Amino acid sequence: MNPFSYTRVATVQEATALAANEGYRLLGGGTNLVDLMRKGVEHPVTLVDVTRLSDEITGTDGGGLMIGAAVRNTALAAHPLVRDRFPVLSRAILAGASAQIRNMATVAGNIMQRTRCAYFNDAAASRCNRRAPGSGCDARDGFNRYHAIIGGSSACVATHPSDMCVALVALDARVHLQGPEGGRIVALSDFHLLPGDTPHVETVLAPGEVITAVEIPPVPVAARSGYRKVRERASYAFALVSVAACVRAEGDVITDLRLAFGGVAPRPWRALRAEGALIGAPFSTERVRAAVALEFSEAEPLSGNGFKLELAGRTAAAVLAELTGLPG
Structure with missing residues (x-):
């Protein structure tokens, strides 16, 4: 060091x-x-x-939430307003890392964490365009089981590691930023950049900007929500595929839905196409899996991670079946 x-x-x-x-x-x-x-x-x-920056969690008009940048992950997951209004967020945070790490990690730090790609972390022996622009990407033809199936590029196929951010994207969270030129607000779904030809540019943060807070708007559908993380072992592992979902159903028809995936892309992946295919339609596991296939119709799996396509559909179907209580 x-x-x-x-x-x-x-x-x-x-x-x-x-x-x-x-x-x-x-x-x-x-x-x-x-x-x-x-x-x-x-x-x-x-x-x-x-x-020492804000570590407060406060409710906003209509049922939203304002979360200070320095709030610890453990405190956020345990907060009564989070557990009551946004259980998907509490469950996503508790699915990540160990209790000791959650006790230390902050909300802003979780958003800003960098990929856990093994080649990115191997500064001594591996090529990585994210770490050293122009050096190459050893992951594309290497051990790529954990890597992106969508949103990657020839320069980088690393995935974003956060569980919390997957839930926040499903909740339409917004990031409050402050910089030398003043403040601005950015949708979290736009905060992390796809790699393209510049994978070392990971977020929209301008020089001198800092995260001051995360805002969750009122999301009534989030009262029935959940998070499922599929991983190689039961704890302390990053997602192969994860699913954050908020759903409302009348009878067997899905009337409102928020759906996001982790472990599949360089940023948390909001599944807008799948949502559009499922809202207004009767629930069935086959329909969910078809909608997820539509969402990932432009996916480009690598040699070792094509299984994520099937896994994403099955996991989403299982989560929605559990939340709605409807038979598949």
Whole structure:
């Protein structure tokens, strides 16, 4: 690990002033950044501790939620308003990492975490365009079981590792940003960028911008919601495929639906085409699997991960059957 300096800020203004400096990195819980520093992937000059920024969770008019950037993952998952209004978010957070990591990790840090691609993490021996632009991508022809089936490019096929973000995308969450030019709000579904030819540019953050809060609008359908994560082992593993769903049904007809996938793309994947195919139609597992196939009709599986197409359809069908209580 290279030498670095450390400073702690108490205001958003201090954070934005320092974040604009080259080599300065914001530090929340450090559960991802410090790990990457140890591996030689990250080489910050200065760590800027932002854990004194807002850690409040407040309800908004109509039943929404405002979540401070420094809220710990454990606190968010356990909050009564989250468990009551947005159970999908609580379940997604509890599906991620260990209790110790959730106790340290912050909401903003979870959003900003970088991929767990083994080639990205192997700074000593592997080529990775995300880590070293123009060096190549060893994952495409390597061990790619965990990699993207949609949204990737010839330059990068890494997946975004967050469970929390999958639920937030399904909930139409918005990220509040503050920078030298003022504040702005970005839909979380637009916050993470697809790799294209520039996989090292991972988000829409401008120089000096910091995340100040995450806002969830009122989502009445989220009262009946859930999250399922399919992984190689029961705990401490990243998703092969995950599904976040919020659903309302009248009789056997789906009348409202939010659906998002993790483990399949470089960013949390909102399944708008599948939603459109299912809303207004009678529920059946066959119909759900067909809608998911439509969603991934442009997928380009790699040599080791074609099974994700079938797994995504089966998992979505199982989640919706459980939430609606309807027979398949």
